[in-house]
Amino acid sequence: xxxxxxxxxxxxxxxxxxxxxxxxxxxxxxxxxxxxxxxxxxxxxxxxxxxxxxxxxxxxxxxxxxxxxxxxxxxxxxxxxxxxxxxxxxxxxxxxxxxxxxxxxxxxxxxxxxxxxxxxxxxxxxxxxxxxxxxxxxxxxxxxxxxxxxxxxxxxxxxxxxxxxxxxxxxxxxxxxxxxxxxxxxxxxxxxxxxxxxxxxxxxxxxxxxxxxxxxxxxxxxxxxxxxxxxxxxxxxxxxxxxx
Amino acid sequence: xxxxxxxxxxxxxxxxxxxxxxxxxxxxxxxxxxxxxxxxxxxxxxxxxxxxxxxxxxxxxxxxxxxxxxxxxxxxxxxxxxxxxxxxxxxxxxxxxxxxxxxxxxxxxxxxxxxxxxxxxxxxxxxxxxxxxxxxxxxxxxxxxxxxxxxxxxxxxxxxxxxxxxxxxxxxxxxxxxxxxxxxxxxxxxxxxxxxxxxxxxxxxxxxxxxxxxxxxxxxxxxxxxxxxxxxxxxxxxxxxxxxxxxxxx
Numbered sequence: 001x002x003x004x005x006x007x008x009x010x011x012x013x014x015x016x017x018x019x020x021x022x023x024x025x026x027x028x029x030x031x032x033x034x035x036x037x038x039x040x041x042x043x044x045x046x047x048x049x050x051x052x053x054x055x056x057x058x059x060x061x062x063x064x065x066x067x068x069x070x071x072x073x074x075x076x077x078x079x080x081x082x083x084x085x086x087x088x089x090x091x092x093x094x095x096x097x098x099x100x101x102x103x104x105x106x107x108x109x110x111x112x113x114x115x116x117x118x119x120x121x122x123x124x125x126x127x128x129x130x131x132x133x134x135x136x137x138x139x140x141x142x143x144x145x146x147x148x149x150x151x152x153x154x155x156x157x158x159x160x161x162x163x164x165x166x167x168x169x170x171x172x173x174x175x176x177x178x179x180x181x182x183x184x185x186x187x188x189x190x191x192x193x194x195x196x197x198x199x200x201x202x203x204x205x206x207x208x209x210x211x212x213x214x215x216x217x218x219x220x221x222x223x224x225x226x227x228x229x230x231x232x233x234x235x236x237x238x239x240x241x242x243x244x
Numbered sequence: 245x246x247x248x249x250x251x252x253x254x255x256x257x258x259x260x261x262x263x264x265x266x267x268x269x270x271x272x273x274x275x276x277x278x279x280x281x282x283x284x285x286x287x288x289x290x291x292x293x294x295x296x297x298x299x300x301x302x303x304x305x306x307x308x309x310x311x312x313x314x315x316x317x318x319x320x321x322x323x324x325x326x327x328x329x330x331x332x333x334x335x336x337x338x339x340x341x342x343x344x345x346x347x348x349x350x351x352x353x354x355x356x357x358x359x360x361x362x363x364x365x366x367x368x369x370x371x372x373x374x375x376x377x378x379x380x381x382x383x384x385x386x387x388x389x390x391x392x393x394x395x396x397x398x399x400x401x402x403x404x405x406x407x408x409x410x411x412x413x414x415x416x417x418x419x420x421x422x423x424x425x426x427x428x429x430x431x432x433x434x435x436x437x438x439x440x441x442x443x444x445x446x447x448x449x450x451x452x453x454x455x456x457x458x459x460x461x462x463x464x465x466x467x468x469x470x471x472x473x474x475x476x477x478x479x480x481x482x483x484x485x486x487x488x489x490x491x492x493x494x
């Protein structure tokens with residue numbers, strides 16, 4: 001059954017990447033989706049990242065109680081954890097819930113109300129018209145959101161640490177700026193690219209093949225979020241294994 | 245003209261269509277009628293390519309459709325207009341954007357020309373000035389009329405209507421029926437209407453195919469249907485007491 005679904009997913013992707021009927025219309029749709037995925041998620045990602053950064057600092061400070069460990073380590077651990085894991089993965093899981101369910105229910109509703117049939121009858125490649133702009137917006141905007149999330153998570157760590165007195169501002173900044181390996185950014189952005197693809201394509205697949213009515217659309221949305229989250233975690237492991 | 249030859253379609257063990265053939269001429273209103281589950285909508289979907297028939301062919305003016313791939317079908321599909329049972333208007337677009345959508349996709353006309361065409365189509369279905377309304381703001385009958393306006397926007401050679409009267413009051417149903425008939429005669433389209441509305445059958449049925457248990461049981465015109473002695477057809481057409489009483493007067 002899962003192999004069947006995977007096969008259908010691949011065939012759907014093949015249809016998605018067919019030549020667009022009219023590039024101008026697709027470009028307009030891509031910008032609309034970038035606004036929805038990127039700008040629309042900025043507030044949520046900002047709040048989550050800042051708090052995660054702050055909490056991370058407090059927890060690292062709590063665990064590293066030793067005179068032999070310099071407090072600057074709090075900043076560097078927070079930086080690497082935020083860049084490599086927390087910003088890409090937590091952002092992706094949150095976005096899978098927010099964007100994934102919206103994509104799945106939008107396309108699913110179009111399916112059950114025959115709007116997708118209407119597109120096909122007009123001679124329009126429905127998978128391309130409906131899904132391609134979302135995927136392109138996903139693979140471009142999720143990395144942007146992840147970069148913002150990294151910055152805010154590290155800033156949140158600074159705020160959390162200094163406000164609570166767990167670490168001084170100078171020690172935190174020294175920790176963040178010492179021994180920085182830029183390759184971690186490459187790893188994080190690779191993850192963000194892969195997650196952006198998953199967050200948009202998996203829910204689109206679930207919505208595109210809905211059969212039934214409102215109940216089935218809701219079930220497809222739930223399934224889309226669950227499958228997206230599992231796929232994100234599995235790909236997180238794979239990308240980390242491959243690149244580090 | 246559309247010709248279907250020996251169409252078979254099954255879903256698992258359930259054989260829905262069992263060898264249906266027919267010729268639908270241009271300029272006349274062709275009806276496919278039958279009870280629920282008789283295979284009307286499945287036949288329609290096989291004809292427009294939403295279902296792939298297990299066997300048989302569909303020809304659009306001699307062009308075989310069933311064996312074409314996606315790209316090859318696009319050329320024929322540009323000549324098809326379709327009115328869906330639930331209208332299938334795009335929720336996020338206004339009436340104007342809905343009707344302009346196929347023009348945007350397939351023509352290079354300037355906006356002014358496209359708008360003129362939209363206004364012409366809206367006028368044709370008596371909805372002048374409703375350009376900026378969203379589908380959610382329209383009544384069922386208005387949605388159907390916008391659906392028709394969108395279907396005729398590209399000047400289709402072939403017009404398909406799936407249950408155009410479902411959910412409408414009798415007066416609005418007649419308006420929709422007359423509109424379909426007028427457009428068919430005016431533009432010489434090959435029009436196929438799937439319905440089980442008896443007013444439509446008696447009012448606009450120039451050529452009717454009656455499906456029963458997945459087979460073509462009868463074909464003829466609305467004048468002939470009133471005189472038929474076939475029990476299954478009589479049971480379907482003259483099911484109500486009113487229709488039974490009126491049978492002799494048709």
